[in-house]
Amino acid sequence: MHRPSSLVIGGIVLVILALSSCTTAAMETLFPTSQSTSVPTQEHALTLKVMTHDSFDISEEVLAEFEQANNVKVQFIKSGDTGTALNKAILSRENPLADVFYGVDNTFLSRALNEDIFEPYDSPLLAAIPAGFKLDLESRALPVDYGDVCLNYDKGYFVQQGVAPPMTLKDLSQPEYKSLLVVENPATSSPGLAFLLATIGNFGSDGYLEYWEGLVANDVLVVNDWETAYYSEFSGSSGKGPRPIVVSYSSSPAFEVLYSEPAVDEPPTAAVTANETCFRQIEFVGILSGTQNRELARKWVDFMLSRTFQEDIPLKMFVFPVNSEAVLDQIFLKYLSFPDQTAIVSPDEIALNREVWIKAWTEQVLR
Amino acid sequence: MTKPADHRSLLSWLQPLLLWLPPVLFLSLFYFYPLGSILQVAFERSQAGLAGPFYEVFSSPGIRNVIAFTFWQAALSTLLTLLIGLPGAYLFARYEFRGKSLVRALTAVPFVLPTLVVAAAFNTLLGPRGWVNLALMDSFHLLLPPIKFTNSLTAILMAHVFYNTTIILRMVGDYWSHLDPRMSQAALTLGASPLKTIQHVTLPLLMPAVLAAALLVFIFDFTSFGVILVLGGPRFATMEVEIYYQTISLFNLPLAAALSIIQLTCTLGLTILYTQLSKRLQRPLSLRPVKYTQRRLRTWQSRVFVTLFMGVLLGLLTIPLLSLAARSVVSLERGPDPSNTNPQFTLAYYQELNQNRRDSLFFVKPINAIGISLAYASMTVMLALALGLPAALTLARDQDWRLNRWLDPLIMLPLGTSAVTLGLGFIVALDQPPFDLRASPLLIPIAHTLVAFPFVVRSLVPSLRSIRPRLRQAAAVLGAAPSQVVRQIDLPLVGRALLVAAAFAFSISLGEFGATALVSRPEYPTVPVMIYRYISQPGSLNYGQALALSTLLMIATAVGMLVIERLRLADIGEF
Numbered sequence: 001m002h003r004p005s006s007l008v009i010g011g012i013v014l015v016i017l018a019l020s021s022c023t024t025a026a027m028e029t030l031f032p033t034s035q036s037t038s039v040p041t042q043e044h045a046l047t048l049k050v051m052t053h054d055s056f057d058i059s060e061e062v063l064a065e066f067e068q069a070n071n072v073k074v075q076f077i078k079s080g081d082t083g084t085a086l087n088k089a090i091l092s093r094e095n096p097l098a099d100v101f102y103g104v105d106n107t108f109l110s111r112a113l114n115e116d117i118f119e120p121y122d123s124p125l126l127a128a129i130p131a132g133f134k135l136d137l138e139s140r141a142l143p144v145d146y147g148d149v150c151l152n153y154d155k156g157y158f159v160q161q162g163v164a165p166p167m168t169l170k171d172l173s174q175p176e177y178k179s180l181l182v183v184e185n186p187a188t189s190s191p192g193l194a195f196l197l198a199t200i201g202n203f204g205s206d207g208y209l210e211y212w213e214g215l216v217a218n219d220v221l222v223v224n225d226w227e228t229a230y231y232s233e234f235s236g237s238s239g240k241g242p243r244p245i246v247v248s249y250s251s252s253p254a255f256e257v258l259y260s261e262p263a264v265d266e267p268p269t270a271a272v273t274a275n276e277t278c279f280r281q282i283e284f285v286g287i288l289s290g291t292q293n294r295e296l297a298r299k300w301v302d303f304m305l306s307r308t309f310q311e312d313i314p315l316k317m318f319v320f321p322v323n324s325e326a327v328l329d330q331i332f333l334k335y336l337s338f339p340d341q342t343a344i345v346s347p348d349e350i351a352l353n354r355e356v357w358i359k360a361w362t363e364q365v366l367r
Numbered sequence: 368m369t370k371p372a373d374h375r376s377l378l379s380w381l382q383p384l385l386l387w388l389p390p391v392l393f394l395s396l397f398y399f400y401p402l403g404s405i406l407q408v409a410f411e412r413s414q415a416g417l418a419g420p421f422y423e424v425f426s427s428p429g430i431r432n433v434i435a436f437t438f439w440q441a442a443l444s445t446l447l448t449l450l451i452g453l454p455g456a457y458l459f460a461r462y463e464f465r466g467k468s469l470v471r472a473l474t475a476v477p478f479v480l481p482t483l484v485v486a487a488a489f490n491t492l493l494g495p496r497g498w499v500n501l502a503l504m505d506s507f508h509l510l511l512p513p514i515k516f517t518n519s520l521t522a523i524l525m526a527h528v529f530y531n532t533t534i535i536l537r538m539v540g541d542y543w544s545h546l547d548p549r550m551s552q553a554a555l556t557l558g559a560s561p562l563k564t565i566q567h568v569t570l571p572l573l574m575p576a577v578l579a580a581a582l583l584v585f586i587f588d589f590t591s592f593g594v595i596l597v598l599g600g601p602r603f604a605t606m607e608v609e610i611y612y613q614t615i616s617l618f619n620l621p622l623a624a625a626l627s628i629i630q631l632t633c634t635l636g637l638t639i640l641y642t643q644l645s646k647r648l649q650r651p652l653s654l655r656p657v658k659y660t661q662r663r664l665r666t667w668q669s670r671v672f673v674t675l676f677m678g679v680l681l682g683l684l685t686i687p688l689l690s691l692a693a694r695s696v697v698s699l700e701r702g703p704d705p706s707n708t709n710p711q712f713t714l715a716y717y718q719e720l721n722q723n724r725r726d727s728l729f730f731v732k733p734i735n736a737i738g739i740s741l742a743y744a745s746m747t748v749m750l751a752l753a754l755g756l757p758a759a760l761t762l763a764r765d766q767d768w769r770l771n772r773w774l775d776p777l778i779m780l781p782l783g784t785s786a787v788t789l790g791l792g793f794i795v796a797l798d799q800p801p802f803d804l805r806a807s808p809l810l811i812p813i814a815h816t817l818v819a820f821p822f823v824v825r826s827l828v829p830s831l832r833s834i835r836p837r838l839r840q841a842a843a844v845l846g847a848a849p850s851q852v853v854r855q856i857d858l859p860l861v862g863r864a865l866l867v868a869a870a871f872a873f874s875i876s877l878g879e880f881g882a883t884a885l886v887s888r889p890e891y892p893t894v895p896v897m898i899y900r901y902i903s904q905p906g907s908l909n910y911g912q913a914l915a916l917s918t919l920l921m922i923a924t925a926v927g928m929l930v931i932e933r934l935r936l937a938d939i940g941e942f
Binding site: 049054055057058059060061063075076077078079080081083084087088090091092094095097111185187188193221222223224225226227228230231232233237238239240241242248249252255256258259260261262264315316318354355358362366 | 608713
């Protein structure tokens with residue numbers, strides 16, 4: 001006697017399922033975004049899929065140039081933070097989600113190469129890139145950009161207190177910098193890991209724990225993510241936290257000018273770029289093995305290494321071009337200092353020791 | 368249908384099967400299959416076989432601590448949430464007062480806010496430079512902030528209460544509002560003390576809804592990720608946080624899989640415990656329309672009491688929100704003139720939201736992001752109700768059917784599943800046409816539905832079960848067609864619960880931050896994804912825009928909730 005009511009409900013279910021699939025189709029028409037309108041409505045022979053992390057950005061105009069020159073539609077697939085995106089690329093190896101993967105950095109490079117997700121491509125544009133960036137000699141992963149993880153400080157605090165800002169990593173364990181530093185947890189944050197690597201590059205894998213012991217004695221604060229460190233704890237940001245020194249990027253002060261409200265000419269913060277106080281993150285692009293669009297994928301890689309894209313990078317992602325021919329925008333020349341020498345730890349060493357280093361650090365600093 | 372004889376007939380077998388068909392198909396395809404695939408892939412990578420990773424888990428004191436802490440903080444958070452939520456539920460259930468629906472809508476807002484934003488909100492209040500600490504330092508001439516909130520267990524507990532109180536308020540409050548007050552009045556008249564009345568009459572009657580709500584709150588706290596990470600800091604980790612670390616940072620998939628299975632087993636165990644308990648506690652009742660159960664505030668004592676408690680509740684839930692909203696229209700920056708330290712009123716952050724100053728390909732106007740979020744949320748509501756209603760109907764009507772006893776605990780599993788693991792499962796499993804949904808926008812409402820579906824079922828079942836079977840039988844005897852019975856008995860009686868369920872599905876979808884778990888198409892970002900884009904970059908304008916967009920999300924949520932509240936007047940809610 002209840003069958004009819006089940007049928008009624010079943011019918012409702014079917015109708016709703018059908019409706020929701022239509023809704024998805026309707027979304028494209030309802031919410032035309034810049035991406036779906038960036039190319040005129042000509043018919044495209046092909047779509048090139050580029051898998052990347054959440055921080056990827058590009059100018060509409062720059063992309064349109066590539067799409068028009070090659071009569072292709074580029075679809076970006078954002079897949080979480082760097083580690084998450086890489087894991088997704090590895091797990092979809094058999095049936096790749098995309099043709100190209102951009103965004104693996106030197107702290108994750110060995111994972112990508114060991115899992116064999118890229119096919120080699122000797123781009124002619126590699127000639128314009130200094131050898132120091134080319135960490136994969138087989139050109140499976142090609143360098144695109146770099147960013148330096150450096151200490152940032154609140155200029156106002158140090159002026160007010162009449163204390164000089166720290167110049168070296170060693171300074172941070174001095175009494176005048178007690179309770180001033182906030183860092184990110186290397187287990188959960190990419191700048192956190194970079195800063196741990198800077199200390200390892202400086203003091204060696206046998207000396208870094210002793211250095212951190214000094215920081216703990218000097219009341220270093222550890223939080224899990226960059227956002228909390230920068231906006232909740234750091235006094236130089238809009239969050240107006242209590243601590244005047246934070247681990248961030250060398251480009252952060254320039255951001256503070258570019259994205260200021262009300263507009264300012266001078267950043268309220270500055271980065272410490274003295275020798276070996278920063279760790280350099282280099283990001284790579286690679287063609288995913290199994291691509292059906294090899295020619296186009298190669299063109300895209302060439303494009304990413306070309307001046308057009310390279311000069312678009314800084315204002316979009318606040319990292320810097322590896323192509324030595326690319327010219328930097330005035331704003332960076334004004335507000336940025338590049339470290340002459342960064343602390344160095346090779347990708348192989350990182351892959352080999354990441355777990356051991358983080359574990360030992362956790363024991364030393366958090367327990 | 369509860370007559371034993373019915374169970375032998377083919378029809379009564381067919382009915383629950385037909386009702387189960389849509390939810391079971393959905394869960395198999397979008398939950399069990401992806402989960403199974405990723406676990407298989409993970410264990411294939413294990414060099415120590417199937418048992419190795421489990422051995423690793425239990426032999427590591429660090430991870431054992433993580434498991435213990437996961438239980439401990441979840442239990443504590445759930446207790447606190449009940450402590451705050453139950454009196455609130457009582458007031459919502461028994462009193463009619465002005466502005467009630469607005470207050471109800473506001474209490475739902477925390478549920479949808481991204482953790483990073485909530486952390487910022489708490490920080491402006493209780494952080495080292497927060498108002499409370501500054502005021503205390505000022506009035507007692509202290510040099511250091513007296514309240515230590517950052518990276519503390521207190522922060523975790525407060526955030527959990529902040530997020531989940533609305534679950535208790537809605538699920539228990541709604542059920543309570545239909546309980547016949549004459550029963551406790553009778554007890555009081557017969558000489559029972561108010562305490563005894565609560566203990567022997569009210570609580571036992573209320574227990575099914577309290578248990579269901581507490582179970583959901585517990586599982587939410589148990590699998591907590593963002594709150595632990597952002598507010599708890601590096602000294603605290605739940606299993607979910609450990610799974611993230613093992614998966615992303617170390618790429619130790621076998622260990623992560625073992626942890627995911629342990630987390631799932633715990634969820635399943637809890638749910639089985641819950642279903643056993645609730646079966647014993649559930650009894651058919653005469654639910655009463657709200658207009659017979661609610662009172663106006665007549666005496667001044669009741670007015671003072673209600674005002675005081677509502678004040679506390681609203682304070683706890685909305686002061687952090689208000690401080691956030693206030694901060695989105697105030698600039699604390701000095702600007703080019705360093706002597707200017709006064710906070711300035713500004714709408715610049717809101718204006719900037721509409722500007723694509725840097726010609727970014729991924730720029731989306733806030734109005735569009737809200738539209739996209741609302742579109743996903745409506746799809747989630749439809750899907751979750753379409754799948755949850757039939758499941759709830761059969762769970763409530765055919766309680767003794769053996770398959771139901773098996774299926775009942777299973778539907779809670781998606782809530783207890785690690786988002787990182789399931790996200791990777793989608794990548795591994797849904798890669799063949801016609802289900803190559805890995806990069807499809809459709810995957811977002813599907814993933815949201817997995818979370819919303821258990822909520823829908825749990826909100827509906829207690830009300831559906833409390834309908835006296837005789838009502839349906841009487842209707843049938845009087846000549847009502849079965850579909851008419853559903854329409855005129857079941858739906859009106861559970862109409863409120865249906866709206867509660869819809870409200871949950873709606874807010875789960877609005878607030879879900881899918882970026883970590885899912886592959887996203889950047890051209891269709893939800894509001895939380897956009898907020899994250901802003902707050903992950905330095906600069907006062909980025910920070911201000913993140914807060915402004917959060918404020919818009921809060922407003923959209925409150926309005927959405929008010930609309931859902933109003934729906935009941937229009938159609939099926941009252942009887």
